Amino acid sequence: MQPIEMSAVDLVAALRQGDITAVQCTTAFLDRIEATNGTINAFLAVDRDGALTRAADIDARRKAGKPLGALAGLPVALKDVLCTTDMPTTCASKMLQGFRPPYDADVVARLRNADAVFVGKTNMDEFAMGGSNENSAFGPVRNPWDLSRAPGGSSGGSAACVAGDMAPVAIGSDTGGSIRQPAGLCGITGLKPTYGRVSRRGLVAFASSLDQIGPMARSAADCALIMETIAGHDPGDSTSLAVDVPRYTDLLDKPLAGVRIGRVPEHYAEGLDPEVAKGVDEAFAVLKAAGATVHDVKLPHAKYGIPTYYLIAPCEASSNLARYDGAHYGHRAEPGKGHRAEPSQQADGFESPLVEMYCRSRAEGFGPEVKRRIMLGTYALSAGYYDAYYAKALRVRRLIRQDYLDAFQSVDLIGGPVSATPAFKLGEKTDDPLAMYLVDLYTVGTNLAGVGGISFPCGFTKSGLPIGFQLQAPPLAEPLLLQAADRFQRLTDWHRRRPKTTGEVKA
Amino acid sequence: MSNSAPYTTIIGLEVHVQLMTRTKLFCGCSTKFGGAPNTQVCPTCLGLPGSLPVMNRQAFDLALRAALALECTIAPFTKWDRKNYFYPDLPKGYQISQFDLPFSSDGTLEVVDPKGAFEPRRVGIIRVHLEEDAGKSMHDEAAGTGDTRIDLNRAGTPLCEIVTQPDLRSPQEARAWLNELKLLLVYLGVSDCNMQEGSLRVDANVNLHIPQPDGRIAKTPIVEIKNMNSFRSVERALVYEAARQWEDWQATKAEMGKTPKQTRGWDDPAGITRAQRHKEESSDYRYFPEPDLVPVTVTAEQIASIRNGMGEPPVSLRKTLASKWTISPYDADVLVNQGRELVDYFEDLATRVGEGKVASNWMQQDVLRILNETNGTVAAFPIRPAGLADLIGRVMKGDFDTSRGREIFAEMVTSGRPVDEVVASMGISAVSDDDVIALCRELLAANPKIVADVKSGKEQAAAGLIGQAKKKNPNVNPGKVRATCIDLIRGMD
Numbered sequence A: 001m002q003p004i005e006m007s008a009v010d011l012v013a014a015l016r017q018g019d020i021t022a023v024q025c026t027t028a029f030l031d032r033i034e035a036t037n038g039t040i041n042a043f044l045a046v047d048r049d050g051a052l053t054r055a056a057d058i059d060a061r062r063k064a065g066k067p068l069g070a071l072a073g074l075p076v077a078l079k080d081v082l083c084t085t086d087m088p089t090t091c092a093s094k095m096l097q098g099f100r101p102p103y104d105a106d107v108v109a110r111l112r113n114a115d116a117v118f119v120g121k122t123n124m125d126e127f128a129m130g131g132s133n134e135n136s137a138f139g140p141v142r143n144p145w146d147l148s149r150a151p152g153g154s155s156g157g158s159a160a161c162v163a164g165d166m167a168p169v170a171i172g173s174d175t176g177g178s179i180r181q182p183a184g185l186c187g188i189t190g191l192k193p194t195y196g197r198v199s200r201r202g203l204v205a206f207a208s209s210l211d212q213i214g215p216m217a218r219s220a221a222d223c224a225l226i227m228e229t230i231a232g233h234d235p236g237d238s239t240s241l242a243v244d245v246p247r248y249t250d251l252l253d254k255p256l257a258g259v260r261i262g263r264v265p266e267h268y269a270e271g272l273d274p275e276v277a278k279g280v281d282e283a284f285a286v287l288k289a290a291g292a293t294v295h296d297v298k299l300p301h302a303k304y305g306i307p308t309y310y311l312i313a314p315c316e317a318s319s320n321l322a323r324y325d326g327a328h329y330g331h332r333a334e335p336g337k338g339h340r341a342e343p344s345q346q347a348d349g350f351e352s353p354l355v356e357m358y359c360r361s362r363a364e365g366f367g368p369e370v371k372r373r374i375m376l377g378t379y380a381l382s383a384g385y386y387d388a389y390y391a392k393a394l395r396v397r398r399l400i401r402q403d404y405l406d407a408f409q410s411v412d413l414i415g416g417p418v419s420a421t422p423a424f425k426l427g428e429k430t431d432d433p434l435a436m437y438l439v440d441l442y443t444v445g446t447n448l449a450g451v452g453g454i455s456f457p458c459g460f461t462k463s464g465l466p467i468g469f470q471l472q473a474p475p476l477a478e479p480l481l482l483q484a485a486d487r488f489q490r491l492t493d494w495h496r497r498r499p500k501t502t503g504e505v506k507a
Numbered sequence B: 001m002s003n004s005a006p007y008t009t010i011i012g013l014e015v016h017v018q019l020m021t022r023t024k025l026f027c028g029c030s031t032k033f034g035g036a037p038n039t040q041v042c043p044t045c046l047g048l049p050g051s052l053p054v055m056n057r058q059a060f061d062l063a064l065r066a067a068l069a070l071e072c073t074i075a076p077f078t079k080w081d082r083k084n085y086f087y088p089d090l091p092k093g094y095q096i097s098q099f100d101l102p103f104s105s106d107g108t109l110e111v112v113d114p115k116g117a118f119e120p121r122r123v124g125i126i127r128v129h130l131e132e133d134a135g136k137s138m139h140d141e142a143a144g145t146g147d148t149r150i151d152l153n154r155a156g157t158p159l160c161e162i163v164t165q166p167d168l169r170s171p172q173e174a175r176a177w178l179n180e181l182k183l184l185l186v187y188l189g190v191s192d193c194n195m196q197e198g199s200l201r202v203d204a205n206v207n208l209h210i211p212q213p214d215g216r217i218a219k220t221p222i223v224e225i226k227n228m229n230s231f232r233s234v235e236r237a238l239v240y241e242a243a244r245q246w247e248d249w250q251a252t253k254a255e256m257g258k259t260p261k262q263t264r265g266w267d268d269p270a271g272i273t274r275a276q277r278h279k280e281e282s283s284d285y286r287y288f289p290e291p292d293l294v295p296v297t298v299t300a301e302q303i304a305s306i307r308n309g310m311g312e313p314p315v316s317l318r319k320t321l322a323s324k325w326t327i328s329p330y331d332a333d334v335l336v337n338q339g340r341e342l343v344d345y346f347e348d349l350a351t352r353v354g355e356g357k358v359a360s361n362w363m364q365q366d367v368l369r370i371l372n373e374t375n376g377t378v379a380a381f382p383i384r385p386a387g388l389a390d391l392i393g394r395v396m397k398g399d400f401d402t403s404r405g406r407e408i409f410a411e412m413v414t415s416g417r418p419v420d421e422v423v424a425s426m427g428i429s430a431v432s433d434d435d436v437i438a439l440c441r442e443l444l445a446a447n448p449k450i451v452a453d454v455k456s457g458k459e460q461a462a463a464g465l466i467g468q469a470k471k472k473n474p475n476v477n478p479g480k481v482r483a484t485c486i487d488l489i490r491g492m493d
């Protein structure tokens, strides 16, 4: 088997046993990126030299019998929302084009310490805002299963690079479904851990109370392996949980006997694609066959998930993105004709040269979706609107969280579709922001409740597009999520299927 | 103050004090003043993408200490909020502050003028909350480019904001109250309250209440005064502003509520307040809970432990000193207002001298005079309590008279040497009782007229002997000469 077809677990074992060197492994993926990224556009930056230097160093240390990290030599792709000292961090925004952080994100530092090899930074929706990856300032990502379709988003580059065999593992971030939805549309496995399980330090903030970093890979077992490295308490993130990290990989191979899985009847409402519905039903059947029981549960406030999410996330974003003002770093507009003039002589009604610089830098640096959300959030937080919008959204959020906690009194997991349709065409929803917001319908609840969720492939449409299945679990029940997904993957081979484009796409 | 004024001046204050922590409120950077620009910064206080705040509990505890000393109610649960606005010295585009759930509220601090210049004034504290400071913008006028330079060393320094009720009734009271607040905060070790370095900043809200012929009270629009950089400026600005509002009232009869609250800046050299641009006061800060921080809880045990370590605040220390050393409230006030170190010096001295009143007089007439003249601190004062007690003891014993004592004191300050060495170097030696008696006998023999006058009851005639005694021996104590001479004359019969 070629390295690019191997799972992360197998690669780490092969590297450890010396069946393959880190340089060979890294080279294989880099070559694959070189051959296909021109088409897929999954990577915004590829660090060939850095990756090979690091791989050679790992090989040398292995040869010398020196201790190595748990992921020694494993290529990893990083969503370009994670701060890295050795590669730019742009959030797929013109605003941060060429920006190099002076520090590594906590997850990046943990992966470095584990001797993972970073191959590059992956494309995404600008500042993680979007569900199709079409909001990237550096061009959309193509879905390896059908190049005319979107990979989902916002971690579209991370999902596509794993689906397209450009990296065995990618790190994504999930604010309203940004790991799980693209994982579903690209036929890979993606885990959004419990809020606070993985440190957010160095994750460029979109919506701080919802953002969570997680692994995207070919299987639940691979996700479990990565979680052992990236999860854990970080004193530098006040919202990080001071809870020990289990050995996720040791907890995988367990039967599902006695595990109660909830099914939400409302998930089957209008809008759910029949082929997706069929795939989801079949997934429940597999889980039942594995010993789990399925029960209907209610999430009474789930219908308010989208409006609640689209108030809270933009409110936080409007504040989180205020720092991109051109004053200290990032894009700054060239001085205009009114620059440095007296306020009374300002061009275009700007009240001062400073305000003009702010306005023009932000107007030029941000894309339309980012601007839309900044405006939504600014409006909703404004005096006179706060109570009706933001404060009310916070109350509904508490109800949604309570729904989940209540449901988890009677079931261990909640299953269902991850998105209503398989991958949609590029450009299909770009003119309709509301339709685009609905792609998060099944995923935002997890973030609002702060619990964990995993997405994995459960079938394919007749036209050959992957169908995703989602499981959600109570806080910190990642072992059960991974165990159930892993059991499912031991009984099915959907996750082993490769896109037809594999090997056919040429740069 | 002036009962004659046709109005009452209503004043409330907003005070920001920097807390004396080693590190900033949400990161580990140093808070030291005066470093080269942008050398005490990190991703968090620079507001770099992805950076996160972590609360400095020491800062929170210092703020708690201040709030407890101000008799505030401490919230068992408090949270942080973001105050959003754009400014180049605010690198995140928001300030982490406290909005609707400050950690403390409903306190009070009384100010009393020991000479009774105004009635004791108990000033309510609406709230005390904690927030991070912004950086500093320096407009580079010299370069002529209009460029602005930003120093973010101060960004993230912990600030306590103290907001009073509009309880003050004169500019003089406001200044006295600020002095009392500063004294308290310095005693507590909460802040150095150095206005030059910006560690204490004051804004004042002021308006006038004007009784009307129909019994109604007309209220002038509230004005917030900013840019005052000393307590003296605060007093001057308030005096100016009250007069300006009175004139304005007479001309316009404009009342509160009919015009929006105005912000005016104090121009110290010109001695006037000027209206500031409207824009700033109409800003909407879009406060919302800071999602990067967790709420803070405060337990009764934590409060108790902070109370225990707090030390005695000035208000009770004044009473303690007055009763323990039987000195006047005025004297206690003078001593306490000089700060904890001087009080410690005084108490050491008073213990050694055994007479509080005597020690207090020496402190006020001699030690404080020198400290004021030299702008020195008691910690660096060359005479330590033991040395000064030695001198005072010998003056009390009659070895030297008080004016001689002062000469010795001055020399001790200059030379830093102990009493004995100074006395020797000045050629002063203590005069024994036998020597005094011998000298007096000599004088009486030489002055029969004075002897006769004293015998006839004119004791004051003995004064004529003192000048002669001093000439013969400059070290003699005049009081002793006088008493000895009178005794000798009485014993002649």
Ligand SMILES: [Zn+2]
Pocket: B024, B027, B028, B029, B040, B041, B042, B043, B044, B045, B046, B156
């Ligand atoms: Zn810092």
